[in-house]
Amino acid sequence: MSTSLETDPRPLVHAIVQRGPISQLKKAQTDLLAGLLKPSLWWALAWLDIKQRYRRSLLGPFWITASTAVMVSAMGPRYGTLLSQAFDTYLPYFALCHS
Numbered sequence: 882m883s884t885s886l887e888t889d890p891r892p893l894v895h896a897i898v899q900r901g902p903i904s905q906l907k908k909a910q911t912d913l914l915a916g917l918l919k920p921s922l923w924w925a926l927a928w929l930d931i932k933q934r935y936r937r938s939l940l941g942p943f944w945i946t947a948s949t950a951v952m953v954s955a956m957g958p959r960y961g962t963l964l965s966q967a968f969d970t971y972l973p974y975f976a977l978c979h980s
Contacts, residue, residue: 916922931945938944953976961971 935944953972957972957975958968960975961968964971
């Protein structure tokens with residue numbers, strides 16, 4: 882009794898080629914590009930993540946914004962003074978890069 886792979890090796894070769902690292906890299910690049918072209922999906926996933934994380938909080942999804950604002954307003958001027966940086970240039974940097 883012979884199987885179809887013994888008589889025709891092409892399906893096996895085709896399966897190996899589809900599973901190879903180059904094929905996987907191509908699929909990953911295509912998937913990444915498709916994801917980058919859907920910013921509405923980014924916003925939807927981010928909003929769902931925030932809603933799920935803070936659903937039992939009194940302030941709800943805005944708690945993350947409030948806690949970040951408190952941290953930046955408390956730590957930004959202190960770090961700016963310690964590092965001898967101008968307040969008007971260091972605070973935006975601190976708010977965007979260290980939050």
